[in-house]
Amino acid sequence: MKLLIGIRIKAFFAAIKKAFGAKKGMGAFLTVCMVFLFITVEGMLFGAWNLLSTFLEMDFAWLYFALAGLLAFAFGIFGTVFTTQAQMYQAKDNDLLLAMPLKPHAIVGSRVFVLYLLTMLFVAVVMLPAGLVYSFMCGFSGSFWLIYLFSMIFIGLLTQAVTCLLGWLLHFLLAGFRHKAIVATVFMTAVMILYFIGINQIENLMMLLVNNGGKIASAIQSFAWPFYALGVACFGDWLQFVLLALLCIGVFAVVTVILNVTFVKAMLVGGKTKRAAKQKRDDKVRSAMGAVCRKESKRFFTSTTYLVNIGMGLFMIVAFVGAGIMLKDKLLTVMDQMMEGKLMKMLPVLLTGTMGLLASMTPISAPSVSLEGKHIWILRSMPISGEDVLKAKLRFHCVASVPVACVGALALGIVYKIGLFETVFMVIGTAILFVLTGVLGLIFNMCFPRLDWPNEAAPCKQSMAVFFSIFGMMFISALYAGLCIGFMALFGGANSVWAFAVVNVLFAGVTYLFYLLMVKWGGKKFEEL
């Protein structure tokens, strides 16, 4: 097991080294990006703990640490449940390791250990700021930090145990479905919607917590005892500390035993032994680009990892438009109050900007070159140019996302009674932003191609191309809305149609320039992969 753990840790650091040391200067740039992201998240958390520190002056001061534990628990589960499922049951070397004279507990143990380190990272990101805020307010104490750090380790164990259990359940659940990619995406979309509602309401939630501390404290004491134990342990209750430790270690041990006992069975359920149904022979003749486009579509709709991580934006568009239509009156009232009567003039811009944000969540093209992986020889040995391959990948991106987004924009335009021209420009603007996402995704993927991935999660979740596509398009969407508002002000605010038209023409031009870059430079680069 020691050897397997060593290999996993080496693989982890090798991947980091590869990502950060690919090109001179790029490593430093990525480090700056990561540091910026880390500071932003930590800054938000320090702010939240500062607000919640009012509990420290109340009768139930323990609630402060209980909430820290609860948030770390939720953060850890959300951050690692799919990774756990993929690492445990979809790892490429499972068959190889099971064929070796290794006991399943060595394989399971090594995987759980590395996943535990990842979970601890999430736990530490949440709990360390809480501990530091407490220390700044109440003074530093060695015994507090001793208990607190050990409590973090125990909460990490509890989180990992629940994550493993969920990953295990998810694996068996998905094994029963033929269209597991779509089922997993629907499930993840529902989770994401809840998450975004939570994030959106974070300030209200915090105030709710502060105002209803007593009730929440009593609920935690009754129904989430480990977090109560954590809270009181941080104030020196050694008995609760020992009980918390025993509970976390116990739960972790039971889950590990379940994983060990069922690992071989889980691998057999995992699909390979289950005979797939024969499919109808499709002998429709297509062009070369049409064939590549269809191949992309087949990959997208059959890969759980690809669809869940990259295609969720499509489901979010439907959810956003649906919610926008159903909650129309409520939204209009709230937004009108916020915008002091200027809502109807700003609404098309706001809706298009939001569609742009949804485009950033749909970077279908961004991992598509990397996903060729070991199959790259097929396209490279065929009489199809790099240009045409990238055009076909872009075509699939557009076919999959642009119609859904445009119909959504049109529906919102009609329901919200936006003027005809504004609606038309809203639809055009939405289309431009989705096409631009596809073009930029391919450019970023050609900047950071990664063909030697161990599983699809690497190019879909941990690639620079996807990272830059998402954050790049977020920035561009904000820029789009900002420019529209700027031009509206410039034109005297009398007519938003002209502002819309100018910005759309500008963005269409920029998209075309990037398209040329993708085709010429990207196409050549593809032929050298």
Added chain:
Amino acid sequence: MLKIEGFTKRYGEKVAVNNLNLHIAPGEIYGFIGHNGAGKTTTLKACCGLLKATEGTILINGKSIAEKPIACKKEMAYIPDNPDLYDFLTGYDYLNFVADVYAVPKKERNERIDTYGEMLGITEALALPISEYSHGMKQKVAIISALVHAPKLILMDEPFVGLDPSASHQLKQLMKKHCEEGGAIFFSTHVLEVAEKLCHKVAIIKGGNLVASGTMDEVRGDSSLEEVFLELEDVKA
């Protein structure tokens, strides 16, 4: 059909293939043998445009693969040593994908897929996803995909690995037929008996250098190909 002139491939300091010269004419089955890491796969990959030559030229029917890759690729097919095919497609989907890229008309592609599928005994499985296939089944699909567009030149890297005896026999027949019809085949193998029986010409490569080439009789003389190979490799038989 295939002319390799002064082909050299370097990876940094390491010379994978050094000044290789070979000429494969229409109607020839040309065997390429050598120990692991001798430079066979590098040469084959360079011939189909997957790798760029550090020095030298590779001509397919008189056209340079470096200058006119698309035109060259239209006339040839490549089967790698480990056929990693798109696992998310069915066998039929994959073969249609290849036929689409090579613009093979519907009637011809269906006839060829059916004929070669029957010959290699994989027709039944073609409706299943490739993720369900064994190595040998993937190899069979890769072979059909190479033949579906009737190329003039076929490059094969260890084509017999993983094939059952019946499919192996059929493949040899297909190779002979392809050359009788004016096509050419350049393939690497470790199975010297197969090379001896099947090839018109053979080349032996060692450490990136060509150590022997010519017709089978020229290379082996009075000995067997195995004896010549071991002698050239400095291994005592």
